Amino acid sequence: MSELRAHLRLRRGAWQLELEFALDGHTALVGPNGSGKTTVLDLLTGLAAPDQGAVWVAGDCVLDTARRLALPPARRRLGYVFQDAALFGHLSVAQNVGYGPAVGHGAAAQVDELLGQFELTELAARRPLELSAGERQRVAVARALAAEPRWLLLDEPFAALDVAARPLLRARLLATLEVRGVPALLVTHDAEEAFGLGGEVLVLEAGRLVEQGPAERLAASPSSAFGAALAQSNHYRGQVVASPAPGQAVVQVASLRWTVPTPAAVGVPLALVVPPAEVLLATAPPATSARNQVVGVVAAVQCTAAGCRVTVQGAVRITALVTPAALQELGLAVGSPAVALFKVSAVKIC
Amino acid sequence: MTGRRLVVTGSLAVLAGCARPELPAPAAVAPVTLQVFAAASLREVVPALSAAYSQAEPGVTLLANYAGSQDLVAQVQAGASADVFLSANRDHPQKLADAGLVAPPVVFALNQVAIAATPRNQRVRSYRDLLQPGTRLVICAEEVPAGKYAGQWLAKLPSAEAATLRERVVSAEASVDGVLHKVRLGEADAGLAYRTDVRRGGLRDVPLPPGTAISASYAASTVTAAPHAAEAAAFLTWLRGPAAGQVLRDAGFELPAP
Amino acid sequence: MSDRLFGCALRLLAGCYAGLVALPLLALLLHATPATLAAALRSPVVWQAVGLSLLTATAATLLVVAGALPLAWLLTRQVTRWRGLLTTLLELPAALPPAVAGLGLLLAFGRYQLLGPWLTRCGLPPVALTPAAVVLAQMLVAGPLFLRAARAALEAVPPRVLQASAVLGAGEATTFRRIVLPLARPGLLGGALVTWARALGELGATLLFAGNLPGWTQTMPSAIFVTWQVDRTAAVSLSVLLLLLSAGALLLARRCAGEVL
Numbered sequence: 001m002s003e004l005r006a007h008l009r010l011r012r013g014a015w016q017l018e019l020e021f022a023l024d025g026h027t028a029l030v031g032p033n034g035s036g037k038t039t040v041l042d043l044l045t046g047l048a049a050p051d052q053g054a055v056w057v058a059g060d061c062v063l064d065t066a067r068r069l070a071l072p073p074a075r076r077r078l079g080y081v082f083q084d085a086a087l088f089g090h091l092s093v094a095q096n097v098g099y100g101p102a103v104g105h106g107a108a109a110q111v112d113e114l115l116g117q118f119e120l121t122e123l124a125a126r127r128p129l130e131l132s133a134g135e136r137q138r139v140a141v142a143r144a145l146a147a148e149p150r151w152l153l154l155d156e157p158f159a160a161l162d163v164a165a166r167p168l169l170r171a172r173l174l175a176t177l178e179v180r181g182v183p184a185l186l187v188t189h190d191a192e193e194a195f196g197l198g199g200e201v202l203v204l205e206a207g208r209l210v211e212q213g214p215a216e217r218l219a220a221s222p223s224s225a226f227g228a229a230l231a232q233s234n235h236y237r238g239q240v241v242a243s244p245a246p247g248q249a250v251v252q253v254a255s256l257r258w259t260v261p262t263p264a265a266v267g268v269p270l271a272l273v274v275p276p277a278e279v280l281l282a283t284a285p286p287a288t289s290a291r292n293q294v295v296g297v298v299a300a301v302q303c304t305a306a307g308c309r310v311t312v313q314g315a316v317r318i319t320a321l322v323t324p325a326a327l328q329e330l331g332l333a334v335g336s337p338a339v340a341l342f343k344v345s346a347v348k349i350c
Numbered sequence: 351m352t353g354r355r356l357v358v359t360g361s362l363a364v365l366a367g368c369a370r371p372e373l374p375a376p377a378a379v380a381p382v383t384l385q386v387f388a389a390a391s392l393r394e395v396v397p398a399l400s401a402a403y404s405q406a407e408p409g410v411t412l413l414a415n416y417a418g419s420q421d422l423v424a425q426v427q428a429g430a431s432a433d434v435f436l437s438a439n440r441d442h443p444q445k446l447a448d449a450g451l452v453a454p455p456v457v458f459a460l461n462q463v464a465i466a467a468t469p470r471n472q473r474v475r476s477y478r479d480l481l482q483p484g485t486r487l488v489i490c491a492e493e494v495p496a497g498k499y500a501g502q503w504l505a506k507l508p509s510a511e512a513a514t515l516r517e518r519v520v521s522a523e524a525s526v527d528g529v530l531h532k533v534r535l536g537e538a539d540a541g542l543a544y545r546t547d548v549r550r551g552g553l554r555d556v557p558l559p560p561g562t563a564i565s566a567s568y569a570a571s572t573v574t575a576a577p578h579a580a581e582a583a584a585f586l587t588w589l590r591g592p593a594a595g596q597v598l599r600d601a602g603f604e605l606p607a608p
Numbered sequence: 609m610s611d612r613l614f615g616c617a618l619r620l621l622a623g624c625y626a627g628l629v630a631l632p633l634l635a636l637l638l639h640a641t642p643a644t645l646a647a648a649l650r651s652p653v654v655w656q657a658v659g660l661s662l663l664t665a666t667a668a669t670l671l672v673v674a675g676a677l678p679l680a681w682l683l684t685r686q687v688t689r690w691r692g693l694l695t696t697l698l699e700l701p702a703a704l705p706p707a708v709a710g711l712g713l714l715l716a717f718g719r720y721q722l723l724g725p726w727l728t729r730c731g732l733p734p735v736a737l738t739p740a741a742v743v744l745a746q747m748l749v750a751g752p753l754f755l756r757a758a759r760a761a762l763e764a765v766p767p768r769v770l771q772a773s774a775v776l777g778a779g780e781a782t783t784f785r786r787i788v789l790p791l792a793r794p795g796l797l798g799g800a801l802v803t804w805a806r807a808l809g810e811l812g813a814t815l816l817f818a819g820n821l822p823g824w825t826q827t828m829p830s831a832i833f834v835t836w837q838v839d840r841t842a843a844v845s846l847s848v849l850l851l852l853l854s855a856g857a858l859l860l861a862r863r864c865a866g867e868v869l
Contacts, residue, residue, distance in 0.1 A: 047771045073774040080775040086768035090790040105777030147776045470720045493838040520737040521819025524834050536720040537736040
């Protein structure tokens with residue numbers, strides 16, 4: 001995979017952006033609104049110019065203010081998927097996807113293939129106005145890939161989609177990127193979405209990178225802003241091992257097997273989120289309709305006005321949010337054996 | 351012009367009525383404003399006539415409305431409030447008189463068709479120069495009295511020369527003012543207008559070939575529906591008298607035989 | 609009750625205004641019979657005026673588009689402090705009395721004025737009192753209508769769409785041709801048609817700068833202006849013809865705008 005390296009400095013009144021990074025695979029750029037995430041993408045692609053900085057794509061210098069070098073966006077060979085898709089309203093879906101090849105970037109022959117990969121073949125003759133938000137975003141991604149970019153930059157591409165549709169598109173996107181060998185830089189304000197991408201995470205706050213590293217490592221560190229954001233919920237990574245019913249998959253997480261609501265096929269890697277409020281506690285494995293459980297001992301109890309957060313350590317760690325009364329009735333304390341349970345529908349795929 | 355300014359001042363005084371200090375008492379006769387519809391080529395002489403008349407008749411002010419005679423005819427036909435109609439020809443008021451809208455017209459002044467050459471270049475010094483290739487000549491459209499006179503003048507020329515002159519025409523303007531404007535700026539080398547216009551300055555008078563003089567008559571009539579019929583009639587009588595005659599002659603007009 | 613009163617007042621005022629606008633048009637149409645129209649069209653003077661008007665208005669519109677479209681695009685993209693002032697200046701001729709525009713043209717292009725002597729030295733014939741002057745007068749007076757329409761149409765193209773084209777590998781020229789022009793097309797066409805209609809009706813500046821000579825510089829409006837007292841039938845026929853042409857152009861312009869909605 002090619003490397004994307006940059007150092008950038010930009011001042012806009014009181015607001016300042018200053019960062020430096022070197023990426024060599026899927027990366028999520030996370031940060032709150034206004035932290036400058038979109039600006040970073042604009043600077044990398046050449047849609048905006050930094051006061052000072054340089055950008056290398058796969059070893060090519062596309063920007064170096066010190067040498068007064070700044071390739072125009074058209075010559076940087078970076079794909080950019082905007083938050084609002086920004087499709088060409090006067091062109092059909094096929095013409096949108098074929099735009100890059102039509103202006104000399106990418107092979108026209110792969111347009112049909114991309115239309116197929118993003119399930120757009122039947123929509124090929126439609127105009128963007130006739131599409132749903134999800135379909136538009138699929139066109140935008142396919143259009144960006146058709147120009148054969150060296151990197152694909154995505155600005156909150158799933159924000160306009162309903163929550164249920166996001167994992168599917170992401171899985172499809174990751175699979176396609178894998179095949180084409182194109183690394184992605186995904187901008188999001190959602191820590192879970194960043195976690196779901198599975199690569200490195202850059203955390204941007206007020207124009208500065210405050211953290212950088214593999215998602216797992218940051219997530220494990222409670223002092224990390226990214227970790228703190230994730231700590232609100234339970235996160236797991238696993239792989240589909242069986243598909244017992246349409247819309248359901250059995251996922252292997254550590255030594256456990258959980259049933260989750262997704263049409264993903266066997267072998268697909270998944271990132272799962274289980275909200276603590278959806279987790280029930282018991283003292284022993286009960287007879288219950290809940291398909292998923294973690295058997296272990298209570299590792300921590302932390303009570304606040306919002307309730308008590310009880311962490312159970314088994315094959316994995318899981319945190320449940322329960323009322324102080326429930327905690328008392330169960331007689332749970334640090335060290336006592338406990339079972340955490342949650343329903344299939346409680347699992348979110350990110 | 352003087353007339354208009356007087357009226358404006360008067361209405362301002364009325365507007366300022368409340369705060370108005372005592373004014374000298376008006377003359378015994380209530381002041382009268384005569385609406386004079388005058389041909390555009392009288393624009394320069396009517397203010398002079400107005401000034402002279404205000405000495406003869408202090409109670410009467412002239413308020414002039416200038417336009418091409420053909421436009422004035424249309425305005426009178428449409429029932430515009432007018433007392434006196436001064437036309438650049440006889441035909442127009444005669445047409446109105448036939449319809450009973452004005453009294454039979456009386457010729458009060460004569461003018462001559464003249465060639466006005468631009469001061470911007472010396473291209474046209476004589477009538478012959480008009481015939482040179484490349485000379486730019488402007489006339490009035492045949493719908494305008496001055497255009498009719500121009501046609502009559504061309505008819506008096508040898509037909510080959512008239513044809514050449516027609517080829518030299520670069521514009522047939524909708525009024526004499528348009529002709530003068532273009533000649534003054536030098537866009538045209540020469541134009542056909544009235545002697546009085548050429549005298550007004552800024553233009554060079556090029557003599558017409560002998561025997562081709564065209565005389566234009568200015569005719570005056572009182573409007574049948576005039577708001578001030580008596581004063582209008584009195585003004586017309588004065589207009590044909592010696593005082594008005596002097597003003598007209600000073601402006602370059604000739605007077606009809608008595 | 610007060611709502612009812614409001615409704616009545618609304619309809620009354622609207623009706624009065626609509627009547628005021630419609631009545632003169634109706635009067636013109638009532639005045640012209642098909643027979644007189646046909647007769648007028650056979651008259652060479654009318655025919656020449658119609659031909660010249662169509663030719664000059666079309667030429668003026670094309671020339672305006674050629675110059676004002678790039679200008680509008682530059683104004684849309686360049687964010688300068690002077691943009692507001694510049695735009696006002698460029699749109700001013702549409703607000704001026706046409707006679708002022710004509711006078712300005714005379715003083716700029718006249719044989720002995722600003723540019724004239726220089727043009728003469730280059731061996732060019734005088735501009736004033738020629739068909740070229742008709743076109744220039746129409747351009748000056750009608751051009752701002754196109755400029756305004758073009759700016760609105762170009763500004764409506766979302767910046768992100770232009771950027772998408774750039775990132776996909778298209779240069780500025782390609783983006784303009786493949787994205788900007790097609791997206792702005794309805795607005796540009798509508799603007800051009802309105803401009804054409806205005807150019808067709810131009811009179812004041814034309815009379816001053818181009819003069820009036822049948823078959824040379826006499827447009828439909830000049831012909832109407834000069835002939836109306838003498839030959840009212842011809843004038844009315846010409847007016848009706850002008851009315852129909854302008855109405856056609858404006859209707860087409862509306863259809864173009866409708867495509868955007």
